[in-house]
Amino acid sequence: xxxxxxxxxxxxxxxxxxxxxxxxxxxxxxxxxxxxxxxxxxxxxxxxxxxxxxxxxxxxxxxxxxxxxxxxxxxxxxxxxxxxxxxxxxxxxxxxxxxxxxxxxxxxxxxxxxxxxxxxxxxxxxxxxxxxxxxxxxxxxxxxxxxxxxxxxxxxxxxxxxxxxxxxxxxxxxxxxxxx
Amino acid sequence: xxxxxxxxxxxxxxxxxxxxxxxxxxxxxxxxxxxxxxxxxxxxxxxxxxxxxxxxxxxxxxxxxxxxxxxxxxxxxxxxxxxxxxxxxxxxxxxxxxxxxxxxxxxxxxxxxxxxxxxxxxxxxxxxxxxxxxxxxxxxxxxxxxxxxxxxxxxxxxxxxxxxxxxxxxxxxxxxxxxxxxxxxxxxxxxxxxxxxxxxxxxxxxxxxxxxxxxxxxxxxxxxxxxxxxxxxxxxxxxxxxxxxxxxxxxxxxxxxxxxxxxxxxxxxxxxxxxxxxxxxxxxxxxxxxxxxxxxxxxxxxxxxxxxx
Numbered sequence: 252x253x254x255x256x257x258x259x260x261x262x263x264x265x266x267x268x269x270x271x272x273x274x275x276x277x278x279x280x281x282x283x284x285x286x287x288x289x290x291x292x293x294x295x296x297x298x299x300x301x302x303x304x305x306x307x308x309x310x311x312x313x314x315x316x317x318x319x320x321x322x323x324x325x326x327x328x329x330x331x332x333x334x335x336x337x338x339x340x341x342x343x344x345x346x347x348x349x350x351x352x353x354x355x356x357x358x359x360x361x362x363x364x365x366x367x368x369x370x371x372x373x374x375x376x377x378x379x380x381x382x383x384x385x386x387x388x389x390x391x392x393x394x395x396x397x398x399x400x401x402x403x404x405x406x407x408x409x410x411x412x413x414x415x416x417x418x419x420x421x422x423x424x425x426x427x428x429x430x431x
Numbered sequence: 432x433x434x435x436x437x438x439x440x441x442x443x444x445x446x447x448x449x450x451x452x453x454x455x456x457x458x459x460x461x462x463x464x465x466x467x468x469x470x471x472x473x474x475x476x477x478x479x480x481x482x483x484x485x486x487x488x489x490x491x492x493x494x495x496x497x498x499x500x501x502x503x504x505x506x507x508x509x510x511x512x513x514x515x516x517x518x519x520x521x522x523x524x525x526x527x528x529x530x531x532x533x534x535x536x537x538x539x540x541x542x543x544x545x546x547x548x549x550x551x552x553x554x555x556x557x558x559x560x561x562x563x564x565x566x567x568x569x570x571x572x573x574x575x576x577x578x579x580x581x582x583x584x585x586x587x588x589x590x591x592x593x594x595x596x597x598x599x600x601x602x603x604x605x606x607x608x609x610x611x612x613x614x615x616x617x618x619x620x621x622x623x624x625x626x627x628x629x630x631x632x633x634x635x636x637x638x639x640x641x642x643x644x645x646x647x648x649x650x651x652x653x654x655x656x657x658x659x660x661x662x663x664x665x666x667x668x669x670x671x672x673x674x675x676x677x678x679x680x681x682x683x684x685x686x687x688x689x690x691x692x693x694x695x696x697x698x699x700x701x702x703x704x705x706x707x708x709x710x711x712x713x714x715x716x717x718x719x720x721x722x723x724x725x726x727x728x729x730x731x732x733x734x735x736x737x738x739x740x
Contacts, residue, residue, distance in 0.1 A: 319460065322472035322502075322732075333434050333736045336460045344468075372469040 257412065258402060258425040259384075266294075266401040270382060271303040273399050274351065281310050283377070284349040289366050290319040290337035293354035295416040296384055300353065316341035318352075320365040339369075344372030351399075355414040357383040360395035385412050385425060435733050439558040441547045442567035443608035451530040451612060458722070465501060465724055475504040478735050481529050482665040484561070484569050485511040485522075488540055490696050490720065491561050491571070497536050498727035503736055504735075507534070516690035522546065523553050530556055535738055536731065539563075557734045565599050565660065571695050572605030574726040576613060578719045579650055582691055587614035592644045593656030594620045594676060598627050599661070602654060602695045607633055620644035621676060624657075624665040641676050642685065653678055655699050669702060679705040689713055696720070 258266070278284040281304070288297025294317045304310040321336040352366050363381060370376060385400040390408070406412060406427060413426045433453050437445050464472055469528050480499050484492055490690050492508075499506045509529065526537065537554070539547055540561040552731035562568040579586050591610055597619045598601045617635045619626055626637055638644040645651060656672065678692065692704070692714040700706050709716060 321460075322464070322474045327474055328477075328736060328738055335433060336457065338460060339463055368473065372471070374466055374468065 252428055254413070254426045256424060257404065257427045259421055260417075262421040263384075263401075263423045263425065266384065267299055267303055268307075269380070270399050271308060274304065274382070275308060275310070277380075278349060278351075281313050283347075284310075285314040285316060285343065285345065286351050286353060287316045287318050287341070287370065289352065289354040289362060290317050290339070292356075292414065293352075294337075295418055296355050296382075296414075297353040299416075306374055314343050316343065316345075318366060318369055320362060320369050321363040323369045325361055325365065341373055344374050345370060347377045348374075349378045349380070350376040351380050351382055353382045355383065355397070356385045356387065356412050357381070357397055357400075358387050358390050358412075360391045360393035363395050364393050383414065383418070384414060387412060388414040396431060412420050434736060438734075438737065439547070439551045439552060439559060439560075440569050440730055440734065441560045443569045443572050443605045443612070444567070446569075446612070448612050451573070451576070451609065454573055454726065454729045454733065455580065456681060457733060458577055461501070461728040461732070462722070462725040465721075465728075471501050471503060473503045474732060475499070475502040475735050478502075478535045478738070479505045479507070479533060480538060480539055480731070481507050481509060481534045481535060481556075482561075483526065483529070483539045483541075485510045485512075485539070485541045485546075486562065488561070490723070491540065491568075494720070494723040495559075495561060495727055498724050498731060499538075501724065502728055502731060502735075504536075504539060504731070507532070522550065526554050526556075530554055536734060557738065559730060559734065564601065565604075566601050567608075568601040568695075569605050569609075570723070570727050570730060571602050572609040573636045573730070574719055574723040575602075575606055575693060575695065576609045576676040577726050578693065578715050578722050579615075580693070581718065582715050583612075583649065586610060589615045589650060590618070591615050591650045591652060592618045592620050592638070592648040593652045593654065594641065594644065594678065595622050596625045596656045596665075597630065597654070598625045598665075599657040600654050602652075606652060607635055611635075618644055618647060622666050622672065631693045641678070642682060645678075645682060645686055645690060648690055650693060651678065651706050652693040652695070654695065655697065655703050656662075673700065673702050677701075677703055677705065678708050680707050680711070681712070683708060691715055693719060 288294040301315045317340045318338045319337040380398040382398045382399040386400040386403045387406050402428050409430050411428045415424050435450050536557045538559045538561050544564040544566040546563045547558050551558045593603050620638045694716050
């Protein structure tokens with residue numbers, strides 16, 4: 252298996268700041284907006300974005316929730332091995348809120364479809380937007396596109412995008428791995 | 432990736448510690464689900480479950496039914512009193528007829544010991560034992576341990592006394608297996624006539640003095656006397672039973688510590704436990720009922736996961 256670095260930590264840092272600024276352009280002071288990270292991997296990105304918005308752009312009382320979609324997936328009983336569930340932590344109402352769903356990689360769009368179903372169980376949002384770090388083009392199974400994307404990648408099917416965060420892998424880096 | 436080591440939930444004695452941990456971890460997630468504004472997930476929408484109750488049940492049946500509905504499964508209910516069983520149909524015929532309607536999981540309560548094991552060998556569906564005679568009631572034991580874990584942080588190293596009619600209790604046997612698997616110490620307490628002769632071979636100790644048993648324990652799981660299973664008299668009178676083995680506030684006040692009180696229901700208030708104790712802050716009886724739904728959702732979800740499409 253070969254792998255090449257798609258984004259290094261510096262590039263990731265710049266992208267996260269750009270994404271944060273784009274969110275501010277559309278959501279101003281975030282008074283009616285909440286961030287929802289999809290568990291498990293979108294949670295790291297969501298926390299980073301929240302930290303940047305809070306610490307560097309002084310957005311106050313920004314709400315962040317973590318959403319687990321395991322019980323909403325459309326591949327239950329179709330996979331070879333079961334998926335471990337993560338916890339959902341949303342301690343606020345989503346009714347009539349602007350929701351920004353956050354995930355690390357957008358591939359088939361099925362996780363986001365599950366996330367959209369799951370989010371409805373916490374109320375009817377006014378608006379839902381999607382923010383991803385990596386958007387893999389030409390691999391979609393569903394008509395889902397991100398509103399905010401860090402980097403667009405044209406990867407072929409044998410290739411896999413692996414996002415590492417310093418919280419789990421000591422440094423921020425995104426690899427493109429090729430199974431040959 | 433984690434999955435259960437068993438194909439059916441027939442009894443706690445077939446499970447290992449990892450299975451129990453997995454069920455509890457999954458139940459934690461479902462407990463969060465059932466406290467949401469919309470208490471339902473779509474996981475099992477292509478699964479059909481038959482609830483076969485050949486013996487009366489209120490709580491267990493409702494709890495299973497709610498758990499199944501919360502997972503979006505389709506369900507059919509059957510109780511023996513309104514069925515062809517009364518006309519002489521055998522268990523396998525009854526169940527196979529139901530399975531012809533494409534049922535994936537069978538939840539069964541039956542008055543005969545081993546009914547679930549028998550069924551699992553003869554029909555092609557996942558079986559969940561909801562109580563077989565005086566043998567096992569695994570989901571009750573799981574929700575009891577889950578409730579202890581929730582209240583005290585863990586089950587390991589805790590001292591649990593099971594008080595009452597041990598002889599006729601499937602809850603007692605399943606609880607003994609489950610608690611020991613998790614590293615708890617178990618004692619049983621009741622009239623000698625209601626304690627099985629070889630119970631100590633399971634590694635539990637026996638105490639016939641209620642006060643001593645309560646002094647020893649962290650948790651008392653109180654069982655009712657199962658008059659419906661008794662064909663002879665096991666003790667002189669209910670009044671005498673209450674005087675010797677009934678838990679009341681005076682007994683609890685005489686202890687130099689607070690203990691947790693549990694009861695699987697149905698409660699005979701004023702017999703094995705007084706109302707003030709059952710409704711006190713030490714009692715986690717209603718938590719047990721709430722946790723029952725989450726634990727049963729976990730068991731059903733984990734077994735359904737094994738059903739290949």
